[in-house]
Each structure stands twice: as C-alpha cells, then as structure tokens.
Amino acid sequence: MEDYKEYFPKSKKVYFDHATKSLPPSVSLINLKPSRNYNHSFSEIARSNQKLYLSIKSKLSQITGLNKDNIALLPNRNIALNLIFHSLKLNGQNTVITSISEDTSIITPMIKLFDISFFEKSDSEYTDIDILIYSCIDNITGQIKSFDKKNKDQIKIIDASFNLLTYNVKKHNADIIIAELSIDALSPLPLCMIFIGEAYAKLQNPFPSDGNIQSYNKNRYIFHNDISSMELGLIDYNVLHAFEKALDFSLQIGMKNIFDYKSSISKYLQSKLSHISNLSVLIFPHLQNDILSHLSIQVSNAHDINLLLDEISNIEVRSGELCSQIGISHYGLDNLIRISWHLSTSKNDIDYLIDELIRIFEILN
Amino acid sequence: MEDYKEYFPKSKKVYFDHATKSLPPSVSLINLKPSRNYNHSFSEIARSNQKLYLSIKSKLSQITGLNKDNIALLPNRNIALNLIFHSLKLNGQNTVITSISEDTSIITPMIKLFDISFFEKSDSEYTDIDILIYSCIDNITGQIKSFDKKNKDQIKIIDASFNLLTYNVKKHNADIIIAELSIDALSPLPLCMIFIGEAYAKLQNPFPSDGNIQSYNKNRYIFHNDISSMELGLIDYNVLHAFEKALDFSLQIGMKNIFDYKSSISKYLQSKLSHISNLSVLIFPHLQNDILSHLSIQVSNAHDINLLLDEISNIEVRSGELCSQIGISHYGLDNLIRISWHLSTSKNDIDYLIDELIRIFEILN
Incomplete structure (x- = not known):
C-alpha cells in the first residue's frame, strides 16, 4: 500500500490545514445523514444515543488505551474545559500556568478566571503551581511537549489537545485530557472527548441535569457520580453515528x-x-x-x-x-x-x- | 380551513404526547438533512451558522415580541439553566422557590444548588425570596400560572417553560425565559432559547469561550458582553436550518x-x-x-x-x-x-x- x-x-x-477542515474517511461521510426515524420519540432517541455513547467510548478506549469508564463526550472543547474548571472548583486563588504557544480556545476560558503565567522552555522552575494546562502537541511547531512532574505530585496536568491519536497517552502524564475529535480521530463534525484520571474521577458532577439522576424518592434525588454526569443533554445522533464509522476505520487500519x-x-x-x-x-x-x-x-x-x-x-x-x-x-x-x-x-x-x-x-x- | x-x-x-415527541411540519422535516457542503472548513460552517442564528433570533422575536438582541440559542434547557445560575452567581445563600408541579429537568439543577421551597396556590406569602423559577404553564394541569410580583421587585422570575407560543409573554412578568423550542415552536430536534431581560442583560458571559472574543491585543482580550456570550460552541447546522423552516411555517399561519x-x-x-x-x-x-x-x-x-x-x-x-x-x-x-x-x-x-x-x-x- x-x-x-x-x-x-x-x-x-x-x-x-487540519485546524479548520476535518478530513473524515468516505465511510464516515456516507453515514452523516439522518438515519433516525423521525417518528421516534425523544426518549427513543435518548436511548439510541446512549448506546452509541457506550460503543464510541469503548472504541476510543481501544485506540487510546484510556479506561472507557473515565471518558465522556461533549459538544466542544470550550464547554468541556469550562465544566472541568467548574467541577474542580478552580478559581482566582489557584496558580495556573500554560504554554506560550497555546491555542486561543484553551487560553480564553482561563483568562477570565485566573492570572495565568506562561511557561516557555524550562519547566523545572515551576514548583508552586496547582494546575498546568497545555496541548501536548505544540500549536506552532507541532513538536510534542512534556512537563516533568517529578516531585510535583500536587500539580494537576490538563492536556487540552487538538490531537489524540498521534501520541501514546501512556508516555505522557496528563491527569485530565480534553481532545477535539475532528482532527486525529476523524470525526466529520466538531465533537469533544474528555478523560478524567482516577485521582479526579470523583470530582465531577459539575452541572446537574435530569440525565444525571440515578434514583429519587419523595425527599431525595440521588445523582450519578460517574463521568456520565459531565454529559449534559444530547449530542446530535447523526454526528455520533458518523463518528463511530470513522473510529471503525481507524481501528481497521x-x-x-x-x-x-x-x-x-x-x-x-x-x-x-x-x-x-x-x-x-x-x-x-x-x-x-x-x-x-x-x-x-x-x-x-x-x-x-x-x-x-x-x-x-x-x-x-x-x-x-x-x-x-x-x-x-x-x-x-x-x-x-x-x-x-x-x-x-x-x-x-x-x-x-x-x-x-x-x-x-x-x-x- | x-x-x-x-x-x-x-x-x-x-x-x-408533546413531551416526548416533536411534531414538526413537513417543510421542516424535509430540510432536516445535511445541506452543507462538507468540503467547507470549520470557519465557513461557523460563519453560516452565525447567519442562521441571527435570522432565527429575528423570527423568534417576531413570534414572541421579545427583543431579538436579548435572545440566545443553546442546545438544551439544562445547559441553559445551569449557565444562568452560573452567570447570576446564584449559590446556596439565595432563597429560591419553585412550583410544586415543576418539571424534573428544571428542578434537578436547583436541587444541587439550593434548599428550595415549593409554592402551591397562594403566592402572597412569599416576600423574602430572591428567585422564583417555574414554568408558566403548569406541567400537570396545563393551566397558565402567574406570580404576583407587586412590591416584590427584588425577585427575579425565571420562566423555564416547555412552551413558548401559547402565551403572550408580555402578559407575563418573567425576567428570564428558558424555552424548549421542539414543542410549541415546532423544532424537529431539541433546541433551546434563552431570553434575558434588560435588567439582567449585562450579567452574562458565564463561561468564556473563544467565540466570545471581540478583540485582543498583546496583553488583553476583550470579550463580547452581549447575549451571544451565552452561546458556547456550535449547534448543528442541520437542526438550525430545519428549525428556521418551522418558524417560517408558524409565521405564515x-x-x-x-x-x-x-x-x-x-x-x-x-x-x-x-x-x-x-x-x-x-x-x-x-x-x-x-x-x-x-x-x-x-x-x-x-x-x-x-x-x-x-x-x-x-x-x-x-x-x-x-x-x-x-x-x-x-x-x-x-x-x-x-x-x-x-x-x-x-x-x-x-x-x-x-x-x-x-x-x-x-x-x-
């Protein structure tokens, strides 16, 4: 070949130009059409979406090596990053650094919340920080960046990358990953994955929604406390359906x-x-x-x-x-x-x- | 006829059963298909979505009598209500009441945030409250509810209704409206409108995203401070396109x-x-x-x-x-x-x- x-x-x-154009395989584009029967009720749509979510998470897990139970799907990176800030209860008191060549859509939510600092080359001087947010693949040079976490266990590392499949996430020490899926993962339309590592997995439930209810009785609602509580409302079925075909394609290659x-x-x-x-x-x-x-x-x-x-x-x-x-x-x-x-x-x-x-x-x- | x-x-x-089944007119369903050329880049998609947003807001304004500049579009009511709570900086200190027959998807976000009280018939006894959140059309009986705001100007009224077109919003005193558009407004897929009245219009920018940037220079980003800052990320083009046809239909009738x-x-x-x-x-x-x-x-x-x-x-x-x-x-x-x-x-x-x-x-x- x-x-x-x-x-x-x-x-x-x-x-x-991967930043403004998704290049999905034909098999995915062919499936980007309303395949749902519009006589279905919302609850039927919700149920079939739920199946697709689970299947997609399982395939993303195969591709990345990440635990499928720690993966959530969201419409875009801005909503994802904002929800994570909200969930971790980050505020102006936290010391945050990010890389100088970072993507605007990652920097923007931070600008309103923090006095952020930028790191350039050496990471050794940063000790007194809480959170590092950066894309592991440099937005300008394309090179893989890394941050030496040695003796800095208190630092949460959030990788808000445009890329997903080009690096082995195990080599790399992010606690939380936010990945746009329309570039490397070949989704034909914008779609976002978040991964929350074990250390922070129980911090979520950032925004309660009716989909988060596990059970209730007269006086009390009990909410899911898993990653699905990050998933507020439905992502369009056609996008998910076409994206699954793109994942199948990657797994086949x-x-x-x-x-x-x-x-x-x-x-x-x-x-x-x-x-x-x-x-x-x-x-x-x-x-x-x-x-x-x-x-x-x-x-x-x-x-x-x-x-x-x-x-x-x-x-x-x-x-x-x-x-x-x-x-x-x-x-x-x-x-x-x-x-x-x-x-x-x-x-x-x-x-x-x-x-x-x-x-x-x-x-x- | x-x-x-x-x-x-x-x-x-x-x-x-309007709660689980949207019943859009044929002209809307016909248009619910990928009409976008998928060779378009994301920025082209964003621009055409932007045009659709403006056109839809203008038509929603014609239908409701609400100012189009105070209308934003969001994927669903849960995201909308959470964003408004976040934007108004509501927290456990606020006194909140809601109606006893309220919809779960409205109550759920509140349960995590507030000790809420429920009002039943008489609203006169409620004086010492900050926020009233309810659907102006009773979820059980279908009757139009109202709350007498006389001498209670400090109360913010949030109408989180399933309905939009069946009541004249001018008769009714909501400061903020959250309306699902797939019922009365005939959207073929879930879609949400929020309206923020003049008194609160400048409170938003709840979640910064790169779409919120108005301008920037080396040291400073300036954000939009209008309702569009509520609109985080794209809603699927096909949904918007089909919804606009449904609005045209309503306006024509x-x-x-x-x-x-x-x-x-x-x-x-x-x-x-x-x-x-x-x-x-x-x-x-x-x-x-x-x-x-x-x-x-x-x-x-x-x-x-x-x-x-x-x-x-x-x-x-x-x-x-x-x-x-x-x-x-x-x-x-x-x-x-x-x-x-x-x-x-x-x-x-x-x-x-x-x-x-x-x-x-x-x-x-």
Missing part, C-alpha cells in the same frame, strides 16, 4: 500503521522542505523519531503565499496567528505558514505542495 | 390563527371528555378562555390504559409521573393520563381518542 487516498473522498483541493504512515509523511515533507534553497526556515524541527502532525515555516509574505496557494494551486495551508496570538506575538513571528497532514495526505500531495511553493516563490521574487 | 393536517407528515400513530385553533381544540376536547359518564376527572380545568396545551385526567389503571391505547389504537398519551415526581407524589396523583395537542391535532383525532378511550374503559370493566 502506497497511501490511503482511496479511503477518502475526492476533492478539488489539497488540504494541509491499525494504530501502529497510522502512526508509521504519518511519521513517514512527516520525514518526507521535512526532507523536501530542506531542499528549497531560498526558504528561510525559522521554526523547523530537526528530523526526529517523534511524530509531528504539523510544522510551521517562516516565509516573507505568508498571507500572500497562502492566498496564491489557494487561488492558483488549490492548496489550503494556514497562515496568520494560528489561533496562538500570545505565542506568535511574544516571539514576533508574523510570517508563518503552518502545514499539517494526516492519513489522507499522500507523498504526491507533498510533491505538489513543494512544486507549487517553489513556483509561487518565483512569481513573488 | 378545517384543520392543519395537510402541513404535517402522515403518521401511523396519533400523538397526544399567523400567531393569532395558531392561538385560536389550539384554543378551539382545547374546548372541543374538554367538552367531549365531559360527556364520558364514568370518567373520574380529578384534574380537569374549567372551560376558560385561557389557552391550554395539555390537560390531565385521572383514571383507574392509567398505565394499562396508556399501553392499550398504544397497542390497540395507535394512540400515544402520557401516563406515570409526567416528569413531575415531586408534585405527583405530593398530591398523591398516581393514575394520571396527560393529553396534549398542537396544530397537528384535528377534531377527528379527538373524536378517535374519545371513542378509543370509551372502548378501552369497556374492555377493562
């Missing part, structure tokens, strides 16, 4: 194969980029065994190049602030292009991107 | 016509029920000009009758605790059948229901 193109829908465009393929694409792209002679590469990770999902290059006129790639070449990349306004402005990086790839990316796509980049550099010079 | 049947999909069943038609159905049903000689009617509102959406009758073996109506007659009604466990148990009402109706209900449907009820009473006696 050369690549996985045949499993993805044909498209006029070549996408190297096999996680090791996905990892190896993305790693080979990563190396191929880095090697190709290193041969462009007049490319001023500022953020450019060294070739390494660790898998990358994306990388950024610094060029002059990033925005013009982005537009020309789109209009002339039908290629989508990302330029601008990469949803990392604080990091971008801190480092003075105003001319970045971010390139991301997935199983749907082929070596032919990379060849085409490199050819078109060179062509556009020539037009602009 | 005799009735509005032609605008609704044909169904094997006759539904008299005209609110006065809808009101008059439902009122005539209500009177017709009450008159028919009053002629069943051996029906022990305990909860049975007197004929009145106020519109009813549903009413409850007390029968022996409510659950058996419910099952027989379903199996023999293809009629769905609701029996059991009607999601009002506290009121039902307080009043000792254990054999209720609740009958609800809408524009999709015809006088023929009522005739059929009455005939089948009589037939089943005869079978059981």
Whole structure:
C-alpha cells in the first residue's frame, strides 16, 4: 500500500490545514445523514444515543488505551474545559500556568478566571503551581511537549489537545485530557472527548441535569457520580453515528500503521522542505523519531503565499496567528505558514505542495 | 380551513404526547438533512451558522415580541439553566422557590444548588425570596400560572417553560425565559432559547469561550458582553436550518390563527371528555378562555390504559409521573393520563381518542 487516498473522498483541493477542515474517511461521510426515524420519540432517541455513547467510548478506549469508564463526550472543547474548571472548583486563588504557544480556545476560558503565567522552555522552575494546562502537541511547531512532574505530585496536568491519536497517552502524564475529535480521530463534525484520571474521577458532577439522576424518592434525588454526569443533554445522533464509522476505520487500519504512515509523511515533507534553497526556515524541527502532525515555516509574505496557494494551486495551508496570538506575538513571528497532514495526505500531495511553493516563490521574487 | 393536517407528515400513530415527541411540519422535516457542503472548513460552517442564528433570533422575536438582541440559542434547557445560575452567581445563600408541579429537568439543577421551597396556590406569602423559577404553564394541569410580583421587585422570575407560543409573554412578568423550542415552536430536534431581560442583560458571559472574543491585543482580550456570550460552541447546522423552516411555517399561519385553533381544540376536547359518564376527572380545568396545551385526567389503571391505547389504537398519551415526581407524589396523583395537542391535532383525532378511550374503559370493566 502506497497511501490511503482511496479511503477518502475526492476533492478539488489539497488540504494541509487540519485546524479548520476535518478530513473524515468516505465511510464516515456516507453515514452523516439522518438515519433516525423521525417518528421516534425523544426518549427513543435518548436511548439510541446512549448506546452509541457506550460503543464510541469503548472504541476510543481501544485506540487510546484510556479506561472507557473515565471518558465522556461533549459538544466542544470550550464547554468541556469550562465544566472541568467548574467541577474542580478552580478559581482566582489557584496558580495556573500554560504554554506560550497555546491555542486561543484553551487560553480564553482561563483568562477570565485566573492570572495565568506562561511557561516557555524550562519547566523545572515551576514548583508552586496547582494546575498546568497545555496541548501536548505544540500549536506552532507541532513538536510534542512534556512537563516533568517529578516531585510535583500536587500539580494537576490538563492536556487540552487538538490531537489524540498521534501520541501514546501512556508516555505522557496528563491527569485530565480534553481532545477535539475532528482532527486525529476523524470525526466529520466538531465533537469533544474528555478523560478524567482516577485521582479526579470523583470530582465531577459539575452541572446537574435530569440525565444525571440515578434514583429519587419523595425527599431525595440521588445523582450519578460517574463521568456520565459531565454529559449534559444530547449530542446530535447523526454526528455520533458518523463518528463511530470513522473510529471503525481507524481501528481497521491499525494504530501502529497510522502512526508509521504519518511519521513517514512527516520525514518526507521535512526532507523536501530542506531542499528549497531560498526558504528561510525559522521554526523547523530537526528530523526526529517523534511524530509531528504539523510544522510551521517562516516565509516573507505568508498571507500572500497562502492566498496564491489557494487561488492558483488549490492548496489550503494556514497562515496568520494560528489561533496562538500570545505565542506568535511574544516571539514576533508574523510570517508563518503552518502545514499539517494526516492519513489522507499522500507523498504526491507533498510533491505538489513543494512544486507549487517553489513556483509561487518565483512569481513573488 | 378545517384543520392543519395537510402541513404535517402522515403518521401511523396519533400523538397526544408533546413531551416526548416533536411534531414538526413537513417543510421542516424535509430540510432536516445535511445541506452543507462538507468540503467547507470549520470557519465557513461557523460563519453560516452565525447567519442562521441571527435570522432565527429575528423570527423568534417576531413570534414572541421579545427583543431579538436579548435572545440566545443553546442546545438544551439544562445547559441553559445551569449557565444562568452560573452567570447570576446564584449559590446556596439565595432563597429560591419553585412550583410544586415543576418539571424534573428544571428542578434537578436547583436541587444541587439550593434548599428550595415549593409554592402551591397562594403566592402572597412569599416576600423574602430572591428567585422564583417555574414554568408558566403548569406541567400537570396545563393551566397558565402567574406570580404576583407587586412590591416584590427584588425577585427575579425565571420562566423555564416547555412552551413558548401559547402565551403572550408580555402578559407575563418573567425576567428570564428558558424555552424548549421542539414543542410549541415546532423544532424537529431539541433546541433551546434563552431570553434575558434588560435588567439582567449585562450579567452574562458565564463561561468564556473563544467565540466570545471581540478583540485582543498583546496583553488583553476583550470579550463580547452581549447575549451571544451565552452561546458556547456550535449547534448543528442541520437542526438550525430545519428549525428556521418551522418558524417560517408558524409565521405564515399567523400567531393569532395558531392561538385560536389550539384554543378551539382545547374546548372541543374538554367538552367531549365531559360527556364520558364514568370518567373520574380529578384534574380537569374549567372551560376558560385561557389557552391550554395539555390537560390531565385521572383514571383507574392509567398505565394499562396508556399501553392499550398504544397497542390497540395507535394512540400515544402520557401516563406515570409526567416528569413531575415531586408534585405527583405530593398530591398523591398516581393514575394520571396527560393529553396534549398542537396544530397537528384535528377534531377527528379527538373524536378517535374519545371513542378509543370509551372502548378501552369497556374492555377493562
């Protein structure tokens, strides 16, 4: 097998922008249609949704190695992060740090709640903190970040990542994980997973809802005290149904194969980029065994190049602030292009991107 | 025009249970399919959702007379009510009352937060309270409830109603309204509207999310301080699209016509029920000009009758605790059948229901 193109829908465009475009396999898109009988009552819908939730959690568990009983599904990362803050009773008294290149949608809920500090390279100086929130895959460079928790057991680590399948979560020491599922996990529409580790599993029930009631009698309601109490209201059945097909697809390809393929694409792209002679590469990770999902290059006129790639070449990349306004402005990086790839990316796509980049550099010079 | 049947999909069943079955017009169901081009990026989806939000708010404003700028859309009533509690910074110190026949999904979030009291008939004795939360249409009897706010300006009234279109919100003094849109407003899938009156309009921004950012610079993020800050994350485009068609339908029929038609159905049903000689009617509102959406009758073996109506007659009604466990148990009402109706209900449907009820009473006696 050369690549996985045949499993993805044909498209006029070549996408190297995972942050704004989900690239689900065809088998998932085909299932993204109302398959429910609309004569069903809400309770029937709720029951079939419940089955899907359980099946999806079990498959997410197979893929990540995380305990399925500690996984909840929510509509998006903002609701998830806010619920976790609420559940952990975090407030302005807590010392919080986050990484300088963090994604805006992660930083935003914190800005209102905390005086946050940013860590850059060394993590050893941070001792007197309660919570660290960051995406384990750097939003700008694509490199895997880690935080040395040694002798810092009191710190809760929340990984609010865009990525899920490209790293082995066991290698990594998050207590709580918030993962958008439309990127690595191939959901065709936004969907979010939260994982709450054993140490914090009993802290939830952040927002009571009628779905949380386990039993009641005349004077007393008893609530579930498991992760399902995080799941407020229904997520659309069609999204869940289509997402399950995407999970089946990933399980069928096999996680090791996905990892190896993305790693080979990563190396191929880095090697190709290193041969462009007049490319001023500022953020450019060294070739390494660790898998990358994306990388950024610094060029002059990033925005013009982005537009020309789109209009002339039908290629989508990302330029601008990469949803990392604080990091971008801190480092003075105003001319970045971010390139991301997935199983749907082929070596032919990379060849085409490199050819078109060179062509556009020539037009602009 | 005799009735509005032609605008609704044909169904094997006759539904008299609005709490578990949405009955949208055909024009809405037809539009409940993925109409979005899935080659669109998330930002394109977000932009088209944004347009739909504005259009829907404007139409909800036409229908309710509420200011469109004070309306927000959320996935469900539990998220909405929790967000409002959070936004108003309500806690265990607040004195809260609610009605005895309240819906469980409204009571549940309160149970965890407050020592709540229940009001029954007279509201004059309540002076030392902060918040009153109730559905303006009684969950058991279907009658319109009101609370006399005279000289009690400090009380915030939150109407957490299942109903929206059957009452004129101007007659009624809620400061905040939470309305499920799948019943009266004919949304084919669960969807929720919140309205926050002028007095509290600036209290929101309960949960910051990246969609709330108005502008930022290096050191500071400025957030929207309007109702849109309540809208965390996207509601599925297809649901919104189909709901807008349902609103267009209601506007086309005209609110006065809808009101008059439902009122005539209500009177017709009450008159028919009053002629069943051996029906022990305990909860049975007197004929009145106020519109009813549903009413409850007390029968022996409510659950058996419910099952027989379903199996023999293809009629769905609701029996059991009607999601009002506290009121039902307080009043000792254990054999209720609740009958609800809408524009999709015809006088023929009522005739059929009455005939089948009589037939089943005869079978059981």
